[in-house]
Amino acid sequence: MNWMDCPLQREETADLLLDYSARRLDAARAVLLERHMENCLECSKFRAEQAVVWDALDRWEPMPVSTDFNRRLWQRIDAAANAPWYRSLADSLRFANWKPVFPLAAAILAIAGGFLLDHPGKEVADPAESVQGVSVTQADQLEQTLDDIQMLRQLDTANAPSGGSSKM
Amino acid sequence: MVQGVNTITGATSALDLDAQLMLRVREGDDDSFRLLLEKHRSPVIRFVYRMVQDQAISEELAQEVFLRVYRSRGTYEPTARFTTWLFRIATHLALNWLRDVRNERGQQRLDDEGDGEMPVREVADRRPTVEQRMVAQTRLQEVRDAIAMLPDKQRAAVLMHKYEEMEYAQISQVLECSESAVKSLLFRAYETLRARLAHMSARGLG
Numbered sequence: 001m002n003w004m005d006c007p008l009q010r011e012e013t014a015d016l017l018l019d020y021s022a023r024r025l026d027a028a029r030a031v032l033l034e035r036h037m038e039n040c041l042e043c044s045k046f047r048a049e050q051a052v053v054w055d056a057l058d059r060w061e062p063m064p065v066s067t068d069f070n071r072r073l074w075q076r077i078d079a080a081a082n083a084p085w086y087r088s089l090a091d092s093l094r095f096a097n098w099k100p101v102f103p104l105a106a107a108i109l110a111i112a113g114g115f116l117l118d119h120p121g122k123e124v125a126d127p128a129e130s131v132q133g134v135s136v137t138q139a140d141q142l143e144q145t146l147d148d149i150q151m152l153r154q155l156d157t158a159n160a161p162s163g164g165s166s167k168m
Numbered sequence: 169m170v171q172g173v174n175t176i177t178g179a180t181s182a183l184d185l186d187a188q189l190m191l192r193v194r195e196g197d198d199d200s201f202r203l204l205l206e207k208h209r210s211p212v213i214r215f216v217y218r219m220v221q222d223q224a225i226s227e228e229l230a231q232e233v234f235l236r237v238y239r240s241r242g243t244y245e246p247t248a249r250f251t252t253w254l255f256r257i258a259t260h261l262a263l264n265w266l267r268d269v270r271n272e273r274g275q276q277r278l279d280d281e282g283d284g285e286m287p288v289r290e291v292a293d294r295r296p297t298v299e300q301r302m303v304a305q306t307r308l309q310e311v312r313d314a315i316a317m318l319p320d321k322q323r324a325a326v327l328m329h330k331y332e333e334m335e336y337a338q339i340s341q342v343l344e345c346s347e348s349a350v351k352s353l354l355f356r357a358y359e360t361l362r363a364r365l366a367h368m369s370a371r372g373l374g
Contacts, residue, residue: 015336015351018358022329049362052369056311057330062214063223070205073231077238
């Protein structure tokens with residue numbers, strides 16, 4: 001790296017200043033960076049402001065851990081070991097991240113919907129309407145059939161005497 | 169630097185030990201689990217506590233972390249650092265908890281505080297302070313609020329970087345993103361913190 005360049009001007013080197021502030025930069029590069037900061041107002045300002053943040057964060061001490069933490073944990077472990085399978089499942093799902101499930105569920109619904117559209121089932125007609133529709137059709141057909149039979153009888157009647165005489 | 173030294177600074181040298189201990193746990197050795205618990209309990213609780221800023225919740229979540237480690241013992245494979253795996257579980261649980269609380273509180277609360285901000289817990293950790301410590305407590309609260317107002321992933325990255333002294337590579341493995349993404353998260357997070365905590369420079373930290 002060319003230390004004539006300002007680390008803040010290049011994305012790939014900007015983290016060097018964070019490392020320096022975190023006291024994680026190796027000594028050789030730290031010296032070079034300090035030399036650069038002597039002449040770079042921007043980096044110098046960054047260092048000062050970051051130092052304020054660093055010191056402020058150092059003041060935040062965590063609360064002490066409860067003395068019975070381990071005991072409670074082992075109780076939970078024992079309870080989990082003796083719990084029925086559905087309880088274990090419920091516990092394991094308690095803190096689960098459901099976010100990825102929603103796209104999957106949406107995809108399954110979309111596929112199922114598409115399948116149903118491509119394979120429609122038989123329409124279920126209203127029984128009363130169906131009975132009525134069949135009756136009308138049957139009545140028409142019956143009427144037509146009766147007309148045909150009557151016409152054939154008339155033909156038979158008309159042809160019967162001449163046919164009999166010819167036989168005799 | 170007070171926190172996190174035991175866990176991560178020694179992580180490289182202790183990697184094999186942690187993995188070996190976990191492999192023993194897999195074989196049914198609960199004493200090895202006790203050792204892992206003793207070693208990593210405090211860093212996990214500290215991290216989760218700073219994420220959710222509630223002592224009771226942080227301990228409950230930390231217990232869930234170790235419970236999951238124990239439950240997963242049968243299928244454990246040392247494919248990554250033990251601490252990476254551990255903090256990945258802790259981070260997921262903390263982020264999920266934050267998300268759930270946000271959902272419970274509804275959109276109005278979010279509108280008031282802005283995107284990415286965590287719910288501020290008003291009661292759980294505030295102990296009564298004596299008068300002479302009030303100034304320091306107020307400033308400490310400003311630090312906590314500044315962290316709390318960071319978006320979730322930025323907050324997690326800062327806490328792992330600052331307090332647990334994790335390297336970019338390990339943070340990226342925990343957060344399951346690239347190293348450059350981690351650097352970007354950290355840069356933006358510290359930028360926000362510099363702006364929010366700048367006033368502490370002038371008046372000191374008490």
